[in-house]
Amino acid sequence: MKKEKKDNKKTSMNRRQFAKAALGGLGAAAASPLALTEAIAKAEADEKKVQDFRKNCVTTVENPILVDESRYQRFSTANIAFNAYSRDIGESHWAPYGRNLIKNLKQGKGGKDIKVGTFDDARAVNGLEAAMQSGNRLTGNHGEGHENRGPLAWDNHITSADLGSFPKSELPPEEFTKQVKIAARLGGANLVGVCKLDHKWVYESTQRNVYSPDTPETQKIVFRDVDRPQETKDELIIPSKVKYAVVMAVEMPRTLIQSSPGPAAGIGDALGYSRMGWAAIALAEYIRCMGYTAIPCKNDTALSVPLAIEAGIGEPGRMGVIITPEYGPCVRLCKVLTDMPLVPDKPIKFGVEQFCNYCKKCARECPSKCITEGEQTWEPRNECNNGGVKKWYNDYKKCLGFWDENGMSCTNCVAVCPFTKGDMWAHHFTEWSIDNIHASHPIWLTLDDAFGYGQRREDLDVFKRDFAPYGMDPDKMPR
Template identity: 85%
Template sequence: MKSRENDGVKASGAGMNRRQFAKAALGGIGAVAAVPAMLGEAIAKAEADERKSVEFRRNLVTTVDNPILVDETVHRRFSSANIAFNAYSRDLGESHWAVYGRNFVKNLQQGKGGTDIVVGSFDDARAVNALEAAMQTGNRLTGNHGEGNENRGPLAWDNNITSADLASFPRTELPPEDFTRQVKVAARLGGANLVGVCKLNRRWVYESTQRNVYSPDEPQTQRIVFRDVERPTETPEELVIPESVQYAVVMAVEMPRTVIQSSPGPAAGIGDALGYSRMGWASVAVAEYIRCMGYIAIPCKNDTALSVPLAIEAGLGEAGRMGALITPEFGPCVRLCKVFTNMPLVPDKPIRFGVEEFCNHCKKCARECPSKCITEGEQTWEPRNECNNGGVKKWYNDYKKCLGFWDENGMSCTNCVAVCPFTKGDMWAHHFTEWSIKNIHASHPVWLNLDDAFGYGERRHDLDVFKRDFAPYGMDPDKMER
């Protein structure tokens, strides 16, 4: 990504601009970060946000039957032992994070945020990375993602953190429609920008989990199985999910677009960290709500199951070329979490809004990927390596190459998310573009060329993070800014 030095920085003022005033008056999609003091007002706000989300999508998306094509003769449940972090560490013979950390420290001492990215002085680089470390706090407290944390700590499968007395009552019996409305309110109050429900498709649940993910020589795995038991249980060999667990509540939390767009510099890590922290909080909060109503709840971050296909089936978005979920509201600039439950719920429908057709033409994420891990080819049934869950028709990418660039760079990378034409601010021109992408396929080359011509995808400077007028959770209050 080319650098956009100090572009688009707004001076902070004492009053509201017109965009902030409109947002405060009308409410924005997912604007539930600050919970009002009165419970009734909080619930009303969460319900209003859900209605606004439904209304926004009504004019943009089409509901469809399940769009995920699976070859049942080939497809097998995936093991988390083969997620890229684990497989790449096995190839290295040591933890990926050990290599990454050595180059990170080297860059930091030189005032860098990557091999070719000069932030400024050592203190400048330190300050940006200190923000990233601070925003990881919620992630660490709820269990670092992808580190074999199934059924551990706050992500425990059969645990009430604060309100065991509520769970001791006989469970509440309500129509599924009422439970669904209540769970979506809980999700929005818990920080989710988007929430959907699907039947729990077991093919997306990991076949097994690797506990010691960064010890390549001594793998310790537990199978994840479904059994006719009353409560979730664990043995040295198995993690057991009750057969009664039939639904998944799938949530997306927005990452702050303007810091993500500094990738592959250090400020982008702030956006990643906030996403992981918020998804941990949302999943644990929703699980606690469900348990207090008398039902089983299994909170998950990146663990336990593949998040993207569940999010597709829950109607949150479509799969993009980069392998991430692309949503109508935020593009791929989100993190996903989920809660499995036996609470009776009403599933949402998958949606289409032109992502697959546009990704066939665009390829901007592949073009701007420094590791060239993203394919420029067609969708296929064939995986590229053990990190892919084969037997599904989709774009397969080599994520070990991605982590190789992380190690070389001494900093993570989210270029694919940052440059995606769907990663845009909330303004009418962008919504018109989305509408035309869905409805006028001949316009695809025009929009890609305009995306480049207007400078979308150019890298923001890392130190701009200290000059921006951020709302809570790092969101930019002026969604019109590119």
Template identity: 50%
Template sequence: MSDNTRHGDVKRRDFVKMLGGLGAGFGVSGFTMLANREKAFASDGNDEPDIRSKLNTIDSPIQVDEKRYERFNQKNLAYNLLSRETNQNCVMKMFQKGVTYWKSGQTGYEIPEMDPEDARTMMAFMWGANSMNVITGAFGEGEENKGALSWTGEIDFVDEHFNHHFPPPTMTDPAKLTRLVKQMARLSGADLVGICRFNKKWIYSEVQRNPMVPDQPITKKITFEDVDQPKELADRLIIPSDVSHAVVMGYEQARLLGQTSPSILNMAASGLGYSRMGFSSVTLANYIRAQGYWAIPCKNGVGPSVPFAIEAGLGQDGRSGLLITPEFGPNVRLDKVLTNMPLVPDKPIDLGVYEFCNYCKKCARECPSKAISMADRTWEGPTPMSMVGVYKWYNDHRKCLSFWMENGNNCGNCVAVCPFTKGDFWTHKLTEWTIKNIPVADGLWLTLDDAFHYGERRDANEVLRDVDITPYGIEKDKFAKSKL
């Protein structure tokens, strides 16, 4: 069934009529809202609404209690800590359960038995989509300065001619370099790209070199020192003290596959996102090195990506703890490359996410593990897996990951049901504009979101059988433009 015709009890045509009635009800303010909306989403001559440039820019919205904050230790990531607590590799446990479901003709939590051929197809999609992810350092955590994620670009199995030491830079103009870096990021596959000044708060204090195993953690500190190149010593990883910027990239995930969550097809969507970010991260890092600067490709590693993305202007953090972007909502994977290249930083943006998430709570309502908090933002979370001293929504990652282990694959319900995760349609853009500018209407949009059955779970076989899949499973008319 086509995604454009699947809307439950309310049809888009009825919704447009409803909007007309609402406009009349709003009176003059309604006409003003619609007029402003036309300005906000007017074409700039390239037949694509310029969403991002019409948003209010703000100073960094991340509030930090300097007296309580400490850089987060990677050994306390959910994967690592839960593996030690349960005395089993939680990732292997998840995959083992998934294989058990596959062999029995099932695909996970509350999913009925299916034909063995269909079950095998689901598993094959997942393994195929994760292939490049594994080659480029899996998720990045615990893989810092290993293989394709080498901090210097020198890889053992690569021909020596490609492990090249480049001469000093010849271009130093930040504006020119910014434009070129963004072009390369987009050329390598990033849907979104932003730049922020480097903030060492968001770098792990230590990395765990034996990740996701129940053994006691083997860790190395990350330090900042006056060295010419990033390097790893016996006791520490060193980031040069001249690090100045982070290039942050976002990659839309296959939305229709994600709507089958919690299922193996959703795991394929996230795995494909990780595969794409690995390719882009390495590609961009090598481009920066060829310009004469050093670069550290990170994927998920080195530090949490969401704060970097917020400060680079890609979006705001929501109740789920994920980044909410104006283009794709939370349906993105994030990656960053650290460098000493002089660049022009972007400004953080205000989507009205904090106000809307205060009211919505749909991700918490639909979370099968009840890991997402219904409470207000605070300064600390319920487990050691939480970063203390940052004012945000804190969730119980132990509950989330324990559900993954039982489910046999990951869960993305919070992404699938988020009202910001939508297809490309003018009413959705109007909704986002209203969330930012008329927060009193937030309750209306949540009611309509439920009435449309947005985020309702899709049948995995229906997606594979009846939907034309586009490249990477993303919607080609939703590519966002980098502001160069």
């Protein structure tokens, strides 16, 4: 039986009213209401495209993440690879990385075995990578250890001070969910989903002296019955009423990532980090404008991959990241934790686990051999893994060891993944058959190699290609 609406004025918001709120929340005070209304209409259309594209994906009521509750413990960022590896080598991981980067640069190289061209050629490509990191630095530099700092502050009203002083808006969760997804898209998210916030995925503590070889200086992350987020010397306090996570994925430019492990791939990686910071901060500010708590997160505060799985963004792959139907693993994840009442999405399945069981191309092409070729297990490889979840565990300290030796980051696993493809019908047919005809897996892997997918692109191609904004393929912007 349908519930009768008590007061239509209180339980609905028209497009013009939403536009006014979005002006404050997204910092678009100079935009005309008509222009913003058109932008909202475009965001609505993009969300519909995603739903149409995903019509062959199977949604599941059951959580696909298998957890042994008897042994699982919340993870600390003191044990993420960047921090653990820095302790192992006795200095910040970025120190040897930087030394080798400069050494390579002087030789016109973009990695230990990657000749870019002249010194000026290598300098130009590395300069682009540094430039595209600007947004990342301004929005919290990846996010590790930056909880409740600067733009990632948990109670940071920038433009929402006036709007947030009103009583919170009271709308049906379905309407709030629709608005939040539009706001996320306006903020730059390519994909957005909602899940209930399971406390097990929130970090147990965060290391404040990031990338330090010294003893970790940590703060606990706890939930308490408080009205607003708080911080003490020893604790970061999330209000217990914060029960939802809005998870966003931003696409990284495929043709740049496919130059890994050279510097042009670093440009694509940097663009992904910069965009995810803006998306999280913009969405958080919009939610605050509506009167609710919003905690913006990049890689910080909580584990992004399990939240993305539960929010229906994609499936987990062998390499340990999310694989989406639209972009494969060529995305970066961010999220906003909130008490705004929302409608959770359902996890999806489209054949990733079955294909990863057979494929192993990411492990084959990994320079550090950090990616397992074995079966899923409950057992961690080292302190950088959190045991008690059935999945593929990888040795990410080996990965960072290659970064330092190479003097450049590596995204080979993402670049060579058969799901990292352009937007064309043949690739969509392949994905459909992967999900529906498991016997075809050997065929598609063979063809993937035969057609040269996964071969490294040249770094100087960055100055020859016709890019859309943020390095996207011109025919894919917007999808």
